[in-house]
Amino acid sequence: MAPLAWSQRRAFVEPNVPYDGRFTFVRLRYTQGYRMAWSADYPAMERNFMAILGDLSVMRVHRKGSNVHVLNDPQLAHYPVAYLTEPGYWYPTDEEALALRNWILKGGFLIVDDFYFERQWAVFEAGMRKVLPEARIEPLKVSHPVFHSFFSIRTLDGMTHPATPAAKAVYLGIHEDNDPAKRLQVVINFNNDIGDYMEWSGEGWYPVNLSNDAYKFATNYVVYGLTH
Template identity: 25%
Template sequence: MRKTFKWLSVSLLLLLLVSVSYGQSSYKIAKLKYGGGGDWYANKTALPNLIRFCNTQLKMNIYPEEDIVEVGSPDLYSYPFVYLTGHGNVVFTDAEARNLRNYLMAGGFLHIDDNYGLDKFIRREMKKVFPELSFVELPYNHPIYNLKFKFPNGLPKVHEHEGNSPQGFGLIYQGRLVCFYSYECDLGNGWEDQSVYNNPEEVRLQALRMGANLLDYATTAF
């Protein structure tokens, strides 16, 4: 059962007007631009490829191009799903942290994808967003691993960093998963054009399938 996007209630009229400009597409997703000097712009081909896969495999009707949205922008509420990646420092101002918190509380969804080196920074900054919450590792029976595509052993491994197993962490607010954090996995690298990292096609397929589950979860009631 679709949840008719809680985020629509934030600015229903605006989103209805915007949706007309998308033509036959129902909504957009965005990459999150943050401060602190980290490479928020990494994985340039990842989201377009994931969108194409989701539209083909799940008929999700997403606009084919990604948007870029800043953490503190009111435009954040226009997207049911935002993606944050990078290798280094992340800094949210107090105003940005409040905006991101309100977005997630209103029904938005954040996927944080550690591109190696992000961990200590993003954990610190997400504490500004939800001081009362901590990341918890999601069990393999969580719905996010058991939607259209099944992942009985959790996240697929795309790239080796320090030889650790991939882990999927979540922030859960009032019973709802509002943020999924893929660690030691590099999902976004698996979404990139094959020529970027020369990943085997099976690895890319598994990464795209997991990404499709994330998008499906972000737009489905649980």
């Protein structure tokens, strides 16, 4: 049976795990826009990723649970890394944008994934401009520390999704004070979907090298977010 698109799935949210100092995968749930888009690849992706991350590293991780938070949930302050998927359908309210801005400025690291083509980019960019109005969104080079925080990634080519061969994967970022020498605050996977590769990594739907690369990028993002 082929993977179901997120639009065909029911949105089921598991209970959040209690905060106990272990690394918890946090997914952001937006309230405006397509109501289920935030749940793409949930929760299989985070379960698979936490199993791999726990085996690869000495990190204490929640393998059997994860969290979903709306952008203005005060509990988000407990967690330094968060994942936003399908931002081509994301329309943050003023309150949500302010809360996410404050979280980022206090040290939060945001991973943005799974969106394609100019229409979805325009929606994402408008939302991010509400969050960080002065931010510059700039391409990242393979030499950036985020690509070498755990695995040493040698190329940013080759992650084109089989379902969208016309879209070349692009990696972009937002730095603190728009200074590339300072902390990367947001990493953006455009024309890419590492979450999808991780969700189906055990089912054989995608080439092994793409699934492996997805785990490498995701691991580097988390390690960077925890160490910067």
